Amino acid sequence: MTLHLYNTLTRRVQEFSPLAPPTVTMYVCGPTVYDDPHIGHARSAFVFEVLRRYLTFKGYAVTFVRNVTDVDDKIIEKARQELQIQDARLKTQDLKAKCAEVAERYLKSYHEAMDRLGLQRPDLEPKATEHVTPDMTDFISKLLISGVAYEAQGDVYCAVRKCEGYGRLSGRSVDELQSGARVEPGERKQDPLDFALWKAAKPGEPSWKSPWGEGRPGWHIECSTMSTKYLGDTFDLHGGGVDLVFPHHENEIAQAQAAGKPFARGWVHNGLLTVNGEKMSKSLGNYTTVDQVLERYPHPDYLKLLFLKTHYRSPLDYSDEKMNEARKNWQDFRGFFRIHDQIQTEYSPKDMESAGVVPNFMTRFQEAVDEDLNTPQALAVLFDALSLGQKGIERGGKEGFLWREHAYSSILEYGTVLGLFQQGLSEEKPEIREKIQRAIAERDKLRNAKEFKKADEIRNQLKQEGFHLMDTSHGTFWQRIE
Numbered sequence: 001m002t003l004h005l006y007n008t009l010t011r012r013v014q015e016f017s018p019l020a021p022p023t024v025t026m027y028v029c030g031p032t033v034y035d036d037p038h039i040g041h042a043r044s045a046f047v048f049e050v051l052r053r054y055l056t057f058k059g060y061a062v063t064f065v066r067n068v069t070d071v072d073d074k075i076i077e078k079a080r081q082e083l084q085i086q087d088a089r090l091k092t093q094d095l096k097a098k099c100a101e102v103a104e105r106y107l108k109s110y111h112e113a114m115d116r117l118g119l120q121r122p123d124l125e126p127k128a129t130e131h132v133t134p135d136m137t138d139f140i141s142k143l144l145i146s147g148v149a150y151e152a153q154g155d156v157y158c159a160v161r162k163c164e165g166y167g168r169l170s171g172r173s174v175d176e177l178q179s180g181a182r183v184e185p186g187e188r189k190q191d192p193l194d195f196a197l198w199k200a201a202k203p204g205e206p207s208w209k210s211p212w213g214e215g216r217p218g219w220h221i222e223c224s225t226m227s228t229k230y231l232g233d234t235f236d237l238h239g240g241g242v243d244l245v246f247p248h249h250e251n252e253i254a255q256a257q258a259a260g261k262p263f264a265r266g267w268v269h270n271g272l273l274t275v276n277g278e279k280m281s282k283s284l285g286n287y288t289t290v291d292q293v294l295e296r297y298p299h300p301d302y303l304k305l306l307f308l309k310t311h312y313r314s315p316l317d318y319s320d321e322k323m324n325e326a327r328k329n330w331q332d333f334r335g336f337f338r339i340h341d342q343i344q345t346e347y348s349p350k351d352m353e354s355a356g357v358v359p360n361f362m363t364r365f366q367e368a369v370d371e372d373l374n375t376p377q378a379l380a381v382l383f384d385a386l387s388l389g390q391k392g393i394e395r396g397g398k399e400g401f402l403w404r405e406h407a408y409s410s411i412l413e414y415g416t417v418l419g420l421f422q423q424g425l426s427e428e429k430p431e432i433r434e435k436i437q438r439a440i441a442e443r444d445k446l447r448n449a450k451e452f453k454k455a456d457e458i459r460n461q462l463k464q465e466g467f468h469l470m471d472t473s474h475g476t477f478w479q480r481i482e
């Protein structure tokens, strides 16, 4: 069974075959940090979390890079607004400091929100401001030498008509694009299609020294530079929201290829999120932050279940009705786990040999996720397992026990691959979670060293404290004994 993914570049579902297995290199466009993260950010982060988890489950070693855009028009605008509120007579120097403060504040907010959702941090999280010189300026120099870029009074632009294959990712021709393009006030483009690689500094704004004078990089050059710096000139997967296909990702490809880099082989884009049928916006009053959702629906699995029920490429509409349904689903799982844990082990593995056969959830689960991450189908497998487990409780006896055990281990194992059940099935404080994870790591070490007696002591100690450990082929899970 091999994973197949839809590639935006080829417009079809293709077999995933990384350049240098078992390594998989993946770059995803991260947040522009000027506001608290909303649930659209959470959806995108979660889609790539599931992809990363599934690749790991399949035995790949994933290197996951997600950038942070910490210099941008929106950040500068936010900083200006905050300064005007404070004091109108500020010096230009204050704007730079304010921009840095805004970016730092909202990066922290982003991290906290994703941590609360239980999403893993990327392996590398490069910040744009730390890669302007020499990385981005060197990249731009290459484009100037190759002739696709030109300088215009301190700005540098990329000449789109000189970029071979431009429009391939978004499926648009250059002539088609030409009709919608225009030159904004203050831009010095030769052609409305061209885009900025470097913007000459405006008074007070954050800026860096460059061969073209003081200025700051354009947004697109950030990602071409940082992805290839950390993952090489060619890498396996590039991801982001579908709203980034054009112009952002189209421009990333143009820049990289003009610099002689083949760039990403596969492009994965997640669908967008609406709230009660409408695009999220502050003016409509439906801008929903991750914190607001977690306040109302405290367990992160409610939101994750909602996400998993829709295919990642489809649009997703958030509503209270759907969240309540997701909460109900989660409570059904929890109810089963609670009962399961209260029933003592009645049979030995030997008894089980004659207890009959159980459905092959493993194959069905993998077939679903292999088919372009069909998580609604994969969830259906978990629900089937749940209903088998519930039937097992009612039935009792050897057969009932077998069903229940099989359901329990399947739900935990595949649920974990989908990012569910990470926080146990009850709310635990982070310090408790960390303590148990440390104990599990210590126990793994002892077991590897064949010191089974000491390893069992750790298990027993945790049991006394009220935590149950479960070993599977994909690691040890735990939950509170309720």
Ligand SMILES: [Zn+2]
Pocket: 028, 029, 030, 223, 248
């Ligand atoms: Zn990007």
